[in-house]
Amino acid sequence: MTGVSSEVRELASRDYRYGFVxxxxxxxxxxxxxxDIIRLISAKKNxxxxxxxxxxxxxxGWLTMEEPRWxxxxxxxxxxxxxxxxxxxxxxxxxxxxxxxDPELRxxxxxxxxxxxxxxxxxGVAVDAVVDSVSVATxxxxxxxxxxxxxxxxxxxxxxxxxxxxxxxxTVVPRRDNLFAALNSAVFSDxxxxxxxxxxxxxxxxxxxxxxxxxxxxxxxxxxxxADEGSYVSYLEGCTxxxxxxxxxxxxxxELVALEGAQIKYSTVQNWYPGDAEGxxxxxxxxxxxxxxxxADSKISWTQVETGSxxxxxxxxxxxxxxxSVGEFYSVALTANRQQADTGTKMVHIGRNTRSTIVSKGISxxxxxxxxxxxxxxxxxxxxxxxxxxxxxxxxxxxxxxxTFPYVEVKNPTAQVEHEASTSKIGxxxxxxxxxxGIPGEEAxxxxxxxxxxxxxxxxxxxxxxEAQKLLSVSLEGSVG
Amino acid sequence: xxxxxxxxxxxxxxxxxxxxxxxxxxxxxxxxxxxxNGSGKSTxxxxxxxxxxxxxxxxxxxxxxDLLAMSPEDRAVxxxxxxxxxxxxxxxxxxxxxxxxxxxxxxxxxxxxxxDAIDFLSLAKERMSLVEMDESIMSRSVNEGFSGxxxxxxxxxxxxxxxxxxxxxxxxxxxxxxxxxxVVARGVNALRSExxxxxVITHYQRLLDYIVPDVVHVFADGxxxxxxxxxxxxxxxxxxxxGLAQRPALETSTPVGxxx
Numbered sequence: 001m002t003g004v005s006s007e008v009r010e011l012a013s014r015d016y017r018y019g020f021v022x023x024x025x026x027x028x029x030x031x032x033x034x035x036d037i038i039r040l041i042s043a044k045k046n047x048x049x050x051x052x053x054x055x056x057x058x059x060x061g062w063l064t065m066e067e068p069r070w071x072x073x074x075x076x077x078x079x080x081x082x083x084x085x086x087x088x089x090x091x092x093x094x095x096x097x098x099x100x101x102d103p104e105l106r107x108x109x110x111x112x113x114x115x116x117x118x119x120x121x122x123x124g125v126a127v128d129a130v131v132d133s134v135s136v137a138t139x140x141x142x143x144x145x146x147x148x149x150x151x152x153x154x155x156x157x158x159x160x161x162x163x164x165x166x167x168x169x170x171t172v173v174p175r176r177d178n179l180f181a182a183l184n185s186a187v188f189s190d191x192x193x194x195x196x197x198x199x200x201x202x203x204x205x206x207x208x209x210x211x212x213x214x215x216x217x218x219x220x221x222x223x224x225x226x227a228d229e230g231s232y233v234s235y236l237e238g239c240t241x242x243x244x245x246x247x248x249x250x251x252x253x254x255e256l257v258a259l260e261g262a263q264i265k266y267s268t269v270q271n272w273y274p275g276d277a278e279g280x281x282x283x284x285x286x287x288x289x290x291x292x293x294x295x296a297d298s299k300i301s302w303t304q305v306e307t308g309s310x311x312x313x314x315x316x317x318x319x320x321x322x323x324x325s326v327g328e329f330y331s332v333a334l335t336a337n338r339q340q341a342d343t344g345t346k347m348v349h350i351g352r353n354t355r356s357t358i359v360s361k362g363i364s365x366x367x368x369x370x371x372x373x374x375x376x377x378x379x380x381x382x383x384x385x386x387x388x389x390x391x392x393x394x395x396x397x398x399x400x401x402x403x404t405f406p407y408v409e410v411k412n413p414t415a416q417v418e419h420e421a422s423t424s425k426i427g428x429x430x431x432x433x434x435x436x437x438g439i440p441g442e443e444a445x446x447x448x449x450x451x452x453x454x455x456x457x458x459x460x461x462x463x464x465x466x467e468a469q470k471l472l473s474v475s476l477e478g479s480v481g
Numbered sequence: 482x483x484x485x486x487x488x489x490x491x492x493x494x495x496x497x498x499x500x501x502x503x504x505x506x507x508x509x510x511x512x513x514x515x516x517x518n519g520s521g522k523s524t525x526x527x528x529x530x531x532x533x534x535x536x537x538x539x540x541x542x543x544x545x546x547d548l549l550a551m552s553p554e555d556r557a558v559x560x561x562x563x564x565x566x567x568x569x570x571x572x573x574x575x576x577x578x579x580x581x582x583x584x585x586x587x588x589x590x591x592x593x594x595x596x597d598a599i600d601f602l603s604l605a606k607e608r609m610s611l612v613e614m615d616e617s618i619m620s621r622s623v624n625e626g627f628s629g630x631x632x633x634x635x636x637x638x639x640x641x642x643x644x645x646x647x648x649x650x651x652x653x654x655x656x657x658x659x660x661x662x663x664v665v666a667r668g669v670n671a672l673r674s675e676x677x678x679x680x681v682i683t684h685y686q687r688l689l690d691y692i693v694p695d696v697v698h699v700f701a702d703g704x705x706x707x708x709x710x711x712x713x714x715x716x717x718x719x720x721x722x723x724g725l726a727q728r729p730a731l732e733t734s735t736p737v738g739x740x741x
Binding site: 427428429430432433434435436437438439440441443447448450451452453454455 | 530531532533534552553554556557558562563565568569570571572573574579582583584586587590622639643
């Protein structure tokens, strides 16, 4: 693989683009986790008693739980008492418009390429930006309100739509689903909330940008999206973090609920800081994402492009409860340098004639370790259930690894479950062919890899697909050793 | 002289494949390199195009430049094109997109403006007609699921779009039925020009009925053992490689071709 190595190694010098730190005055809680901290978070957010109780129950559950050990990733001990659980950019008062957002913060978003004002004016994408756990600005709120779509920070939803929050919170990811979900349930500080009313097709893409800025901080955002009967919403999520030589914990929970005939499309481009070439620093990304097709004929589609984080532990799944409901999972996961990813999906078929599709593309470079782990579960009630799974792995070096762990549990004899898997090494033949046609090595590698991922990229909204392709090219740089 | 090859050796490990190739090609000339399987013809093509798997010694001058010191992409930019014996599949990368990326990359590296989508498309369509390429093939992934004939036509299409100065056709006739062979040969002939030299590597004389060479070289045991005009190919057809290879190396029956 000398051809690939020299080509890709040349690109090694480029840095993580989003590694800057913004000097914001931050309101932080002391390090460590106990009931007082949870009360503090809840009080800061002026939450109703039921939510505080909910958090405390989660915390008490968390105390009894252990970190999962089955995943194919290795990391040091996480000291949960050495983490700051609440850090917020300081704001004097509630903001009425974007113009009131801290200029430093605005500059940071400009750097990230998401000028909120521009977004609002030009792009037709509504953005909620979450920095260090707190939602700082939501654009387009007024326009969305015209059609009855609620899109706001989670904290705001707790105040203005407590009934909806109370009704759905924890219904898809229970408080004690796993240790990280329990932790999130105890300490989540913000995130996004979205409700699309009956029969409404959300007129624009909704988008959230997550940013960890403060040091030693964990980010625990919580997202809840409810698509009422016959509605449609497409939701985008992007994330970045500064370069730091210590690991930072990100433990988010995302819950999606699709009622009868509703469709939710959820796209993620995850670009948390991955750590340096030696594996120092980087985000520990332990995330629980799940959707429930609660009503008949509903559909939930996850598309993820995972290029960041030192460790990714993530299995966006769909509970296919309604008859004829559809679950989809399209994933590109790239691990370069010392990155490790253990990611996949869970498709749980309960309703009749439920269908699921899984397309997973794993790319490993450098010393990256890439694991696909997926569960397809067909319960006894799910007559006529169908699943098709396709897992492809692409290796870019001789020091990286790719693993596939498909779990299949079928309790209904009428179910059809198919699994296809392939592993290939990026061909020197392919690379030479491109170079012989005048396409330089780095461009050729990125073209071949993008081709490998095309099935997934075509599921992304256009502008996101372009961003994902660029991101993949940048992330591949210097990745083969 | 567009290409001068002097005492070219190439080996992989201890296996010496090229054992002192000498060759001179002038602009506008079509040279055929014929020889039995395993004689090193394809290795010559690969080494000239810049494949990095070989230990190479000797000298290759291309338009006076040291070709062996150039990267494959630089060679392409300088006008060296290899039509592959086994065109490579690139899943997920559209054929038309690939062609445009290649052309614009070459143009950019030559300091020219890139072609926009519309100009490119009209160029591509014009060149597609040269090899009777169906449009539906252009939206498929590069070479993926192509028939043997489609793959070879695709190579010639790439050549027609990239307009090289030195085209090396490696066994372009292999795996083609007679109709496909005619189409490919017609495409190649249409691309013959005063400024363009071609090195046509083939196992069989049959291709040379359609692409008539100026010079024929017989390749055996890692070097050129005889050179002559197009009649040499016919002689070869009658007597077989064995009969010719026994003659002393480097014998020339015309002044053009291998240099002593």
